[in-house]
Amino acid sequence: MVWHASRVSVGRLPSRRYPPRVSRTPEYAAALRTALRRAVGGVDERELTRATEALVARYRSVAPASAPILASRVHVAAYAAYRMPATHAALSRVLGAVAAHGLDPRSMLDFGGGTGAAAWAAASVFEALESVTVLDQVEDALALGRELVIDAPSPVLARARFQRARAGAWPEVRADLVTVSYVLSELDERQQDALVADAMQRGQAVVVVEPGTPDGYTRVLRVRTALIAAGWTLLGPCPHAADCPLTKGDWCHFAARVNRSAEHRRLKGAELSYEDEKFSWVAAVAPGGAELPAAETLSARILRHPLKRRGFVEFQVCRPDGSAGREVVSKKAGERYRRARDAEWGDELP
Incomplete structure (x- = not known):
């Protein structure tokens, strides 16, 4: 029997491993590349390049953004073309890891999901998924997200809701799974803590993904500490709830291989047909809903x-x-x- 997060109040996380599923990630990655090519095809390439350069400079900064990253439709298009394939690859790997522990949610809520990379990943991983809601404050990002899913490879993704909302004023909607990916870097620590608390209040399982950098890992560690303090059960990547054993100067991060399209290579000024997206992550399930397998x-x-x-x-x-x-x-x-x-x-x- 597969454990469903929607039954978390009565179910328990099985101690056995589930057999690996046939991955649909390559199919969805190809469909996303096609949708992106269609969506940004009408944007002036010089404007797209300038907007991409601004985004690259922002992502290399470790300080919270003083202004919204997606400040215009061109910036939204640049973000989608430049970042969505990598974000989708990272989320697909993370969600695949928690699915291997039996997580198969029927509903998903994505905080700050923008153009919907996490939604695409969830639809490719979770077979029981019936509804997806993406919340973000940037209407242009949401509009592009709606456009991208028009010809999505699954009905649940095609009918995903992209709804405008602000951090601290999220609608009273709940889901089996809440995702927060590549968002915390835009917030100060107080705002980060509040967003994670909102995610925990609205979800039975929470997944947080950040860039695989030392500062991204530091933010993930803060989330991990909050989850453990609230009595949540870790689903990964840690096989324990003790302090992180890595020595100072090291940090826990992983990588996902991203196949670059010709447009993606041109936009990034890259020659290789692939890149490796580095990321850090943590996932946990609410108290009473699961227990870790025996040690x-x-x-x-x-x-x-x-x-x-x-x-x-x-x-x-x-x-x-x-x-x-x-x-x-x-x-x-x-x-x-x-x-x-x-x-x-x-x-x-x-």
Whole structure:
């Protein structure tokens, strides 16, 4: 039986792992690229380039924005073309990770979701999803989001609601899953705390994703601390609720591979046909709705690219006992070794 977040008051998170699903992410990523190409095709390319350069400068800053990032329709188009493929890839990987623990929500609420990258990811991952609501204060972003889903590959995404709302004045709507992705960097700490509290109040499960930078990880750690303090159960990436074991100067982050279209390469001035989006994340479920599997059934999280040698694979991992360090799986482990050869950075250790 698959655990549904909508039944969280009576259900429990199973200790067993679910078999992997056939990923629909490539199909949805291709459909999103097509929708983006159609949506930004009428925008003057020079204006789009200038707006993209402004966005790049903003994303390289670690300070909260003093003005809205999406200040015009051109900025919205630039954001969508420049950032949506990467954001979609990161969210697809994160939501796939929590789905592997049995999460299969029927409803989703996306705070500050803009043009809807998280909605596209959720629709590709969760089979039970019936409704999606995206909230944002920028009407131009919402309008583009509505345009992008017109020919979406699933009915739930095609009928997603894009609704204007401001942080601190969100409508009284609740959902099984609430996502907050790439939003906290635009807020000061007080506003960040308030937004996370709103997410916890309105969702049975909460997923927060930030850029995979030291400051992005610091924001994720603050969210993690708040979730644990409120009695929420972590779904990932941590296999424990102890203090982060990473040493000063290190930070927990992962990567998702993004295939670049010709338009995407031209806009970014890039030559490679792909890029790796770095991100940090945390996910948790409300008190009473789930419990972590027994400690002996938990898997460590792979923190770096595995080193594959002749006859063994070496990993840097975060362990269920709250420690971090080196793990080696040798050829003598048989099936576990074969699965370890396929494991990637960010996966759970076989």
